[in-house]
Amino acid sequence: MLTLSNVDAGYGTFQALFDCTLEVNAGEAVAVIGPNGAGKTTLMRVISGLIPARGGRMDMEGRDLVATAPHRIVELGIAHVPENRRLFPRMSVEDNLRMGAFVPSARAAFSRRLEFVYDLFPRMKERRHQFAGTLSGGEQQMCAIGRALMCEPKLLLLDEPSAGLAPVIVQRIFELVRIIREQGLTVLIVEQNVQQVLRVVDRAYVLEAGSIRMSGAAEELAASDEIRRLYMGL
Amino acid sequence: MGKIDTRVWLVVIAATLFVCLAYVPAIVREGDFVLAVSDVFLYESMINGLLLGGVLALLSLGLNLIFGVVDVVWICYAEIVMLGMYGIYYLHSVYGVPLAIAMPAGILITAAIGYAVHELVIRHLLDSAPINQLLATGGLLFFFQSVATLAFGIDFRNLGVSLGSFPLTEDIYISWSRLAAFAVAAACVVFLYLFLTRTFMGTAIRAISQDREIMTLMGAAQGRLYLISSAIGGGLAGLAACLLVLQYDVHPFVGLSFGPITFMICVLGGLGNMVGGFIAAFIFSELIALGGYHFDLEWGYVFAFVFFIAMMFVRPEGIMGRRS
Numbered sequence: 001m002l003t004l005s006n007v008d009a010g011y012g013t014f015q016a017l018f019d020c021t022l023e024v025n026a027g028e029a030v031a032v033i034g035p036n037g038a039g040k041t042t043l044m045r046v047i048s049g050l051i052p053a054r055g056g057r058m059d060m061e062g063r064d065l066v067a068t069a070p071h072r073i074v075e076l077g078i079a080h081v082p083e084n085r086r087l088f089p090r091m092s093v094e095d096n097l098r099m100g101a102f103v104p105s106a107r108a109a110f111s112r113r114l115e116f117v118y119d120l121f122p123r124m125k126e127r128r129h130q131f132a133g134t135l136s137g138g139e140q141q142m143c144a145i146g147r148a149l150m151c152e153p154k155l156l157l158l159d160e161p162s163a164g165l166a167p168v169i170v171q172r173i174f175e176l177v178r179i180i181r182e183q184g185l186t187v188l189i190v191e192q193n194v195q196q197v198l199r200v201v202d203r204a205y206v207l208e209a210g211s212i213r214m215s216g217a218a219e220e221l222a223a224s225d226e227i228r229r230l231y232m233g234l
Numbered sequence: 235m236g237k238i239d240t241r242v243w244l245v246v247i248a249a250t251l252f253v254c255l256a257y258v259p260a261i262v263r264e265g266d267f268v269l270a271v272s273d274v275f276l277y278e279s280m281i282n283g284l285l286l287g288g289v290l291a292l293l294s295l296g297l298n299l300i301f302g303v304v305d306v307v308w309i310c311y312a313e314i315v316m317l318g319m320y321g322i323y324y325l326h327s328v329y330g331v332p333l334a335i336a337m338p339a340g341i342l343i344t345a346a347i348g349y350a351v352h353e354l355v356i357r358h359l360l361d362s363a364p365i366n367q368l369l370a371t372g373g374l375l376f377f378f379q380s381v382a383t384l385a386f387g388i389d390f391r392n393l394g395v396s397l398g399s400f401p402l403t404e405d406i407y408i409s410w411s412r413l414a415a416f417a418v419a420a421a422c423v424v425f426l427y428l429f430l431t432r433t434f435m436g437t438a439i440r441a442i443s444q445d446r447e448i449m450t451l452m453g454a455a456q457g458r459l460y461l462i463s464s465a466i467g468g469g470l471a472g473l474a475a476c477l478l479v480l481q482y483d484v485h486p487f488v489g490l491s492f493g494p495i496t497f498m499i500c501v502l503g504g505l506g507n508m509v510g511g512f513i514a515a516f517i518f519s520e521l522i523a524l525g526g527y528h529f530d531l532e533w534g535y536v537f538a539f540v541f542f543i544a545m546m547f548v549r550p551e552g553i554m555g556r557r558s
Contacts, residue, residue, distance in 0.1 A: 048451055074453040082451065088444040091437070099441050102434055103453035151453070 001026040001186055002047070002078075002155055007056035009046045016042040018210045020056070024155065029177065029187040031197045031218070033231060034207035040190040041083050043207065044159045047188075048080040049073045060155070075103050077154035081161065085144040089133025093124055093143055096132045100150030109152065117146040120179070138169035145176065156180060158189040162196070174200050194231040198222040244553060248517060255521065255537065256280070259528040274405040276527060281408065283523025284516065288416035289477050291515035293496040295426060295508055296470030300348075302443040302506035303463040306356050309371040312493025313378035314351075314468055318344040318475030319484040320382060323391050333395065340479075341472035348468015352461055375489070382486035390483040397480065415477035422473060423512065430508075439463055443506060495535075498542050504555025514553060517541075 002024040009017040016039040024030045032040050045051045047058065049070030058065035060076045068076065079100075087096050097117060101110045118125040121142045127135060132143055141161055148156060158177070162170040170193065177200045181187060191197035198204060198218045206214040206227070214221070221227050260270035270276075297311045308314075321343040325336035355374065359367050397410035430436035442449045442459050450456060482488065499518050503510030518538050525534030549555075 050447060050450065069455070070450045071453050071455045074451065080451050082448065086445055086448045088441045088448070090444055091441060095437050095441070098434065098437050099449070099452045102438055102449075106453075107434055147452075 001028075001061055002188065003057075003059050004047070005057045007046060007058060008054045009042055009051055010054065011042075011051065015054075016210050017046065020207075020210075020212055022205055022212065022215075024186060024188050026154075026186055027184065028203065029181050029189065029201040031201040031204040032188070032190045032207050033192075033194045033197065033204055033227075034213075035231075036192070038207045039210040040207055041159055042210075044080060044082075044157050044188075044190055047073075047157060048078060050080075074151055074153075075105060077152075078157065079148035079151055079153035079155070080157040081144050081148045081159060083159040083163070085140045087132035087135075087140055087143055087147070090131055092129050093132055093135070094128040096143055096147050097124070097128075097150050100147035103151055106151040110150075113150045113152060117149055120149070120176075121146055137165050138172065141165065141169075141173055142176075145180075149180075153185065155186045155188065158187060158191075160190055160192060162191065162193045170196065194227070195222075244549070251541070252520060252524070255524045255528070274403070276524075278406045278408075279523045279527035280520065281402070281406070282412065283520040285408075285412040285416040286523065287516035287519030288419035289474060290492070290495065290499055290519050291512050292419040292422055292470060292477070293474050293492065294499040294503065294511035294515050295423060296467040296474070297496055297500050298503070298506055298508050298511045299426075299439070299470070300463055300467040301500070302508070303439055304352070304356060304360075304460050305443075306359070306367045307371065307497070307505070308351070308374075308467070309368060309493075309497070310351070310374035310378055310489075311467075311471060312489035312496060313375050313382075314344050314347050314471040315475045315478065315492075316382060316484070316486065316489040317347060317378060318472040319479040319482075319488065320386055320391075321472075322475060322479050323393060323484050324386075326395075327391070327393060337476040340475055341469050344472030344475060345465045345469035348471065349461055349465040351468070352464035356464070357457065357460070375493075379486050379489070386484075386486065388486060390485045392483050393479055395480060409481075411477075411480040415481065418473070418477055422470070426470075426508075435462065495538070498539070502542055502545055502552055504552025507552060507554045510552050510554030 004020055004022045007017055007020045008015065020043060032043060034040055042051065046053050047065065049065070049068065053066050060078060063076055065073060065076070088099065094114070097114060098110065101107055101113055106113065123139060124143060124146055127139065132140065135143060145158070145161070161173050161177070165173065174196050177187060177189065181200075187201070189197060189201065198221060201218050203216065204218055204221050205212050206221070256276060257270050260273055260276065261267055264270050293311070293315070297308060301307050318340045322333075322336050322340040325331040325339055326333055331339070351374065355370055356367070359370055397414065399407045399409040402408050430440055438449060438452075438454050438459060439462070441452075442454065442456065446456060449459070495518060499514045500511050502517070503512070503514035521538040521541055522534035525537035
């Protein structure tokens with residue numbers, strides 16, 4: 001579904017990604033793990049067009065992402081839940097969800113999608129008139145995921161969904177990733193919480209200093225001594 | 235003291251000021267309380283203040299809309315109103331186009347000017363330092379004034395249309411054109427509110443002022459939203475031009491008589507905050523009307539400006555602004 005070949009990217013004179021090659025197949029859940037500053041968020045931002053790729057190729061179902069204008073990428077079926085959630089803080093939950101359905105193709109299905117998201121997160125329905133900025137961290141994450149689901153995406157990019165949340169909530173977020181997969185969505189997830197994320201994904205890539213160091217099936221990586229030592233503190 | 239408490243205090247202070255300004259000068263002058271509070275002309279000027287506030291609110295909404303979305307203050311905003319007034323004047327008085335067509339045409343002209351200002355000037359300065367953006371829109375102010383002077387001359391032009399006035403009571407007469415200006419401005423404020431809260435595009439305009447980058451992820455082209463907002467802001471200037479051209483003469487410097495006030499209203503309300511600007515417009519217009527009634531018209535402006543300067547010490551972020 002999504003393929004990246006030899007992608008380079010960076011900010012100003014700083015290069016954050018070197019020669020990244022990565023593939024996500026339809027129906028799969030894939031994780032990208034790695035230490036802080038490895039370029040995980042940059043990778044997500046390159047895919048959704050927030051920063052341009054400097055080299056390499058990116059394709060989504062055969063369509064060239066590099067040549068697609070940033071605001072058109074969502075129309076190809078890629079929804080990005082950004083790092084730190086980035087809700088519109090002084091707008092209601094429902095207005096936030098409405099913005100998730102901003103693309104013309106999604107507007108027609110707005111009420112149907114809204115119902116879908118409210119079924120998935122009954123909490124959001126209760127709080128639909130509340131400012132998003134006043135929600136708790138876990139609720140904000142749900143709202144951010146709900147907003148991304150509004151456009152009926154094929155591929156969901158999740159950037160650190162568990163960051164800054166209490167352990168109980170983290171469990172619920174990972175549970176949610178499982179539920180989203182059952183809906184038939186393909187998921188690419190970036191996480192620091194390596195132990196937990198490897199339980200919900202099929203495959204994972206290890207990103208270090210901007211390069212893909214390792215990749216493999218989730219169970220394999222979870223069993224590898226190196227991963228256990230470096231990322232799980234075991 | 236919480237934020238809400240501060241606002242309650244502000245309302246109390248503003249109301250006290252209002253009452254003082256309304257009655258104290260008359261009590262001092264007449265030496266009689268009953269005589270002072272039963273002065274019908276005082277109420278007439280209060281009503282006129284309210285009616286003026288409607289137009290000021292409309293102007294501040296347009297400026298706030300553009301600032302909220304694009305994050306650039308259009309110093310030249312009142313000059314766009316001036317160009318709109320000239321457009322309507324020329325279409326109607328020179329080319330004989332009926333007002334019912336000339337006015338919508340004026341709105342289209344200013345919407346096009348708003349669009350052009352963004353496309354030709356602002357768009358290229360989005361990443362520049364704020365001072366350069368201010369200098370550019372300030373430069374546009376002089377550009378528009380000079381163009382108007384060259385093209386139209388410095389004569390004061392008048393539509394020559396008088397709608398007359400009607401008696402509200404025996405003694406209080408209300409000018410039709412002022413009432414119409416208020417009614418249209420109020421209707422437009424309601425319409426704009428519905429647009430901003432009920433439509434995808436309006437919600438997007440509010441959203442992009444809260445997080446620019448994320449709207450790209452939502453599938454909105456930032457440049458297009460900027461252009462739409464600039465055109466709407468320009469159109470609002472044109473609507474204000476329709477209302478003002480009925481009451482005032484047009485000349486190349488007419489923008490100076492309400493441009494600075496509009497800017498101060500926006501700052502007093504909290505730049506980019508439409509509700510704050512709306513409230514501030516009425517505070518300003520009442521101060522001007524009451525000061526003008528008891529003293530001279532110019533004194534009304536002095537009171538309004540002194541109030542503005544005092545408020546900048548008390549609450550520099552504006553009535554409804556957030557401390558950043």
